[in-house]
Amino acid sequence: MRRLILVALLAGAAFGAAQAATFKLTLLVPADDARLERSRTERAYLGHPGGPAADGLLVALKEAKFELEAAGAVLTLDTVPVANAAAAKDAAQKAEKGGAAVVLTDLPADWTLAAADAVKLPVMNLGDASDRLREQDCRPRLLHLLPSERMRTDALAQTLAAARWSQVLLLTGPAPADAQRSATAQASIKRYGLKLVATKPFKLSADPRERDLANLKLLTGTTGNATYDVVWVVDSDGEFARTLPYRTSLPRPVVGDAGLTALAWSAQFERFGAPQVSRRFTKATGRPMTAHDWASWMAGKAITSAATEVPKGPAVAFAKALNELEFDGSKGTPMSFRPWDGQLRQPMLLTDGQGVVAMAPVEGVLHPKNNLDTLGVDAPEKLCKVARP
Amino acid sequence: MNKLVFARSLLGGAAMVAMSLLAQAQAQTAYVSSEKDHTLTVIDLKTQAVTGTVPTCRRPRHVQLTPDGKKLLVACAESNAADVIDLATRKSVGRLAIGEDPEAFDLSPDGKTLYISQEDDAALGFFDIASGKFTRTVEVGKEPEGVKASPDGKLVWVTSEVANMVHVIDAATGKVVKNVKVGKRPRRLALTPDGSQLWVTNEMSASVSILSTKDWTVTDTIQFEVKGARSTDITPVGITMTKDGKQAFVALGRANHVAFVDVASHKTTALALVGKRAWNVTLDKSEKQLLVVNGLSDDVTLVDVATAKPLKSLPVGRVPYGAVIVE
Numbered sequence: 001m002r003r004l005i006l007v008a009l010l011a012g013a014a015f016g017a018a019q020a021a022t023f024k025l026t027l028l029v030p031a032d033d034a035r036l037e038r039s040r041t042e043r044a045y046l047g048h049p050g051g052p053a054a055d056g057l058l059v060a061l062k063e064a065k066f067e068l069e070a071a072g073a074v075l076t077l078d079t080v081p082v083a084n085a086a087a088a089k090d091a092a093q094k095a096e097k098g099g100a101a102v103v104l105t106d107l108p109a110d111w112t113l114a115a116a117d118a119v120k121l122p123v124m125n126l127g128d129a130s131d132r133l134r135e136q137d138c139r140p141r142l143l144h145l146l147p148s149e150r151m152r153t154d155a156l157a158q159t160l161a162a163a164r165w166s167q168v169l170l171l172t173g174p175a176p177a178d179a180q181r182s183a184t185a186q187a188s189i190k191r192y193g194l195k196l197v198a199t200k201p202f203k204l205s206a207d208p209r210e211r212d213l214a215n216l217k218l219l220t221g222t223t224g225n226a227t228y229d230v231v232w233v234v235d236s237d238g239e240f241a242r243t244l245p246y247r248t249s250l251p252r253p254v255v256g257d258a259g260l261t262a263l264a265w266s267a268q269f270e271r272f273g274a275p276q277v278s279r280r281f282t283k284a285t286g287r288p289m290t291a292h293d294w295a296s297w298m299a300g301k302a303i304t305s306a307a308t309e310v311p312k313g314p315a316v317a318f319a320k321a322l323n324e325l326e327f328d329g330s331k332g333t334p335m336s337f338r339p340w341d342g343q344l345r346q347p348m349l350l351t352d353g354q355g356v357v358a359m360a361p362v363e364g365v366l367h368p369k370n371n372l373d374t375l376g377v378d379a380p381e382k383l384c385k386v387a388r389p
Numbered sequence: 390m391n392k393l394v395f396a397r398s399l400l401g402g403a404a405m406v407a408m409s410l411l412a413q414a415q416a417q418t419a420y421v422s423s424e425k426d427h428t429l430t431v432i433d434l435k436t437q438a439v440t441g442t443v444p445t446c447r448r449p450r451h452v453q454l455t456p457d458g459k460k461l462l463v464a465c466a467e468s469n470a471a472d473v474i475d476l477a478t479r480k481s482v483g484r485l486a487i488g489e490d491p492e493a494f495d496l497s498p499d500g501k502t503l504y505i506s507q508e509d510d511a512a513l514g515f516f517d518i519a520s521g522k523f524t525r526t527v528e529v530g531k532e533p534e535g536v537k538a539s540p541d542g543k544l545v546w547v548t549s550e551v552a553n554m555v556h557v558i559d560a561a562t563g564k565v566v567k568n569v570k571v572g573k574r575p576r577r578l579a580l581t582p583d584g585s586q587l588w589v590t591n592e593m594s595a596s597v598s599i600l601s602t603k604d605w606t607v608t609d610t611i612q613f614e615v616k617g618a619r620s621t622d623i624t625p626v627g628i629t630m631t632k633d634g635k636q637a638f639v640a641l642g643r644a645n646h647v648a649f650v651d652v653a654s655h656k657t658t659a660l661a662l663v664g665k666r667a668w669n670v671t672l673d674k675s676e677k678q679l680l681v682v683n684g685l686s687d688d689v690t691l692v693d694v695a696t697a698k699p700l701k702s703l704p705v706g707r708v709p710y711g712a713v714i715v716e
Contacts, residue, residue: 063511066530066552273550273574276508276532282510287532327575330594332643333621370621389428 021312022074025303026095027054027104028088032074034072040349043362046261046353047240049114049292053106053126054079055285056293060300061279068304071311075304080311082107082178085114092118101307101318104299106292109133114144116142124303124321126296134341134377142340143322145302147264149181151376153188155262155348156255158374161192162362163336165229165253170199171219171244175236182234185256190231194310197228204240213363220248230295232256254339259352262360266295266351272332333372341384345372411487417673419680419714420474420691422449422463428462430555431475434673434714437701443479446472450710451493456500457611461713464491471503476715477600486518488523492633494579495536495545497560506533513547513558516598525563527545529556535577540584548575553597556588557605572622573597576626577669580667581652582634590639595623597639597654600623611655618644629677636694639664642669647681649697657699663690682709 023109034040035049044050060326061075068075076201078095082088090105092115103119105112106127116123125133125144148157160166168189173183182199189196205214212218220231233256235241241258241272253259267288269277279299281289289297306321326334331347338345350358359370367378377383391628417434420443427449428442446465449472453462461474463486464487473483487494487505487612494505505517507526513533515525530552537546538560545558548571555575572591575598579588585610597611612639613623624642630652631637637650648660665681667690671680678700679692687709690702 063531063551066549066554066568067570070552070554070570274530279509280531307533326593332624334593335572370619 003227021072022076022101023101023303023307023318025057025075025077025102026091026100027057027077027079027100027106028082028091028111029053029079029106030108030111031083031087043238043242043351044290045242045353046258046290047257047263048238049106049127050287051285051289051293052103053296056253056281056289056296056298057104057132057300059284059328060297061282061304064300064304064308067341068311071308073203073307073311075307082111083238085111088097088112089114089118091115092123095119095122101313101315102303102322104294104296111139112139113139113140120317122322124299125290126299126356131180131377134343135383136385138341138386140386140388141319143337143344145299145344146292147183147262147346147348148343148376150188150263151343151346151348152186152193154375155195156185156260157188157192158360159262159350159358160194160230160255160259160363162358162364165228166228167197169197169220169228169231169236171202171231171233172199173233173235173240174201174203175239177236177334178234181236184292186231196386197226202233202235202240204237211269215242216247217249217336220244220252222250228252231259233258239386246316259354260350260357262350264291264298264348264352265289266291266349266356268351268355269349270356271332277330280383282369294329298335300329302327302331302344319339319389333371338373338376338379339388340379340382340389341377343376345370345375346374350374390643406672417714417716419682419689419712420452420461421682421705421712422710423451423687424448424466424501424708424710427465428706429461430709431479432689432703432705434536434678434691437703439703439705441479443474443708444612445474446470448519451556452713453494453496454710454713456496456599458715461715462494462496462503464494466490466492471614473665485516485518488514488649490511492538495532495538497680498542502560502693504534504536505536506547508532508534511549511593513545513556515560517585527556527563527565529558529565530568535575535589537578537580537587539694546578546587547685548578550574550592553591555587555600569600569605569607571600571607572596577628579628579630579637581630582632582705588628588630588637590625590628592624592626592642594621595641596626596627597628597637597650609655611640611650613641613644613648613657615641615644615646615660618646624666627667627682629670629672629679631672638670638672640670640681642666642668645683647679649690653688661690661697661699663687663692663699664702668709671712671714673714680712680714682712684706684708685708 088111096119104124203213235257245254278289309321310317348360393595419432420429421614433443446468448466463472471485513527530549532550535548555569560661573596574593599609623644627640641649663681665685668684669682681690691700
């Protein structure tokens with residue numbers, strides 16, 4: 001079930017370039033990916049993947065054809081499905097032995113860590129937003145393309161602060177990730193001076209005995225004098241959040257995992273050449289480009305930029321270029337990996353799925369060095385303790 | 390004379406054509422394309438006032454005068470066409486099917502061929518205006534943008550925003566002669582009047598790359614700085630030069646300034662504060678005024694070239710893109 005795709009053929013001859021160097025990319029994906037079941041992708045919940053991670057990568061590699069040919073570099077992509085963390089570790093080791101320049105993962109956090117611990121190569125996390133991969137469980141050569149949960153909540157909190165919608169009712173779901181994500185949301189709410197009016201757990205249920213947890217009107221009703229400006233919903237699953245907009249007790253907007261959502265990308269984004277990127281993606285894959293697709297496309301962009309920079313290698317120079325270069329991801333500003341946790345700093349888009357409502361960092365939020373670093377963990381927090389190259 | 394223009398707009402009609410020609414012989418008129426209004430805004434530069442609008446095809450972007458000076462060609466992204474606007478009547482007199490989502494183009498010096506960057510197909514199209522057909526399509530890097538034909542008609546230059554290159558293309562054979570790596574997201578091109586240097590704006594590198602047309606090497610890179618702005622907010626796009634080749638003007642995008650650059654020394658001599666996201670720049674014939682199109686504040690700023698001082702900002706249509714001055 002291994003697929004080898006030769007992306008760019010040796011074409012140095014056309015431009016008289018020197019002998020081409022080959023950069024091997026190994027992408028590890030879950031053997032059985034519940035996120036990509038048709039019943040889920042059809043619902044197209046905001047912030048959920050819309051298809052395989054290889055799609056975005058292939059689009060990026062294909063569009064770098066001219067640069068790669070001129071530089072005399074060849075990239076190959078090998079996609080390996082893995083069933084668990086041990087298999088991810090084995091596959092990463094095998095890739096390293098086979099001369100891979102980089103390992104990419106679209107895996108659960110623990111599987112990505114198993115792969116990262118097994119090799120000395122750069123490992124690019126495409127699809128997992130967990131903060132722990134950027135904080136206590138960070139790794140020296142692990143890079144992250146998808147914005148972290150905290151970047152998402154910071155972007156949303158900035159947007160609410162700019163709008164002066166400061167009174168927040170927070171609803172948190174029962175999924176394993178929801179408690180942690182809710183804590184992250186609360187940290188952002190605090191940091192941007194918003195006020196947490198109340199926080200309530202919710203549950204999908206039709207059982208009348210659980211109506212306090214499941215009834216939308218009861219959940220969003222005002223007890224005593226507590227009113228709110230927005231309902232912030234934390235729902236990793238997505239089904240509950242989708243039912244919430246327009247069904248709240250008070251006529252208030254929903255934000256978080258439904259309503260207004262902070263994402264890395266939207267297919268409706270109109271600026272900075274974004275429509276061309278989305279269009280190329282849809283032409284190649286037949287589906288709209290999601291935030292996850294942007295993350296894998298961006299990984300491809302970063303890899304091709306690094307390969308063009310040091311077309312003859314060696315691997316060390318390639319890894320260095322990957323860590324130090326600035327990349328263009330059609331979001332209007334150069335982006336690079338943060339040295340302190342390997343996260344790609346990037347603007348975020350606030351979208352309701354119909355259009356892009358706002359961008360973050362919002363105007364007026366400033367940072368001593370780079371405004372993009374107002375989103376997510378900043379260097380002085382020192383939450384990633386490992387030494388990074 | 391201004392009364393004449395005013396009278397014409399009131400009365401309109403064919404009877405006024407002769408009068409308007411007379412008016413235009415002395416007038417100094419700017420036409421500014423507006424992507425979201427599907428119009429050209431007409432500005433009388435003598436009075437510094439907006440005098441009207443000309444409807445175009447949908448989402449007009451690059452505007453250019455035909456070599457005979459009688460018509461405007463306007464590339465329209467949503468119409469997949471260029472509108473041909475007759476300047477005497479200020480009406481569309483034809484459409485050229487120049488391909489999907491057109492943005493930037495240039496004309497061959499003889500006015501017969503239109504070179505159009507085809508963003509979605511990653512190609513440069515050679516469009517024969519007389520027959521209305523493409524005669525050639527040259528594959529280039531993704532998201533081709535700025536296009537320029539050399540004055541001798543032998544070469545065409547096109548930038549690729551994704552490949553970060555300028556492609557040098559032989560106009561006769563359609564072969565890519567050279568791929569020159571420049572800064573990130575190269576946008577627009579200007580040739581020094583002596584033909585020795587090609588200047589390329591790099592939107593994501595806050596710079597201009599200077600290419601030698603002799604051997605296509607990058608001889609220098611001009612890095613822009615604006616006090617109070619970070620380099621990531623300096624996003625150069627539009628560029629133009631004086632006829633004597635002494636001064637260049639570079640719109641610095643989100644930095645909301647235009648840089649005045651001394652061509653010989655590559656030094657920035659002045660910065661003029663304009664509107665939001667300064668996008669394209671156009672000089673009048675006497676090179677006394679520079680018209681700057683501000684993409685995000687829906688206006689244009691007129692800048693005095695001698696003093697580098699902004700004279701006046703005029704509201705135009707929504708999302709203005711480019712401008713042509715007709716004198």
